[in-house]
Amino acid sequence: MSLRIRIEEKYIKAIKSKNSEETNALRLIKSAIKDKDIANRTSENSTEINDQQILTLLQSLIKQRKDSIDLFKVASRDDLVAKEQHEIDLINQFLPQQLNELEVKKIINKIIKEKELSSLKDMGVLIKSIKVEYAGSVDMAMVGKIAKTLLSS
DSSP, X not given: XXXXXXXXXXXXXXXXXXXXXXXXXXXXXHHHHHHHHHHHOOSSOOOOOOHHHHHHHHHXXXXXXXXXXXXXXXXXXXXXXXXXXXXXXXXXXXSOOOOOHHHHHHHHHHHHHHHTOOSGGGHHHHHXXXXXXXXXXXXXXXXXXXXXXXXHO
């Protein structure tokens, strides 16, 4: 089942159960997907974004919320921290299981060997490979840190 359908079904359930917090969070997700669909349209391309692009979008939504949480903690706004954390938990339901740091290191080492990458100049090739093969299942910030250390040594 596609991610778009899963999100829509969850949204309908939230509306029926009158869960306003979940409904609002899912509405934000649906809106972000719709915005991306519109941005993706050109005169020759009228297709919607695919599941891989939705996974990337969901990860960026999580990153935005984590950044907001950091700001709200500084401002001692625990109510808003809880709201943002709830939205993160909701978005995480649509993402595949996240790989841990050890698994990410193994993946990066494998790609470095396969593609014979040797310096930081090859970082773009590495990142692109990971985004294509492991969309949604790795934290790209962690990938960047690990990749820098492995490629610079």
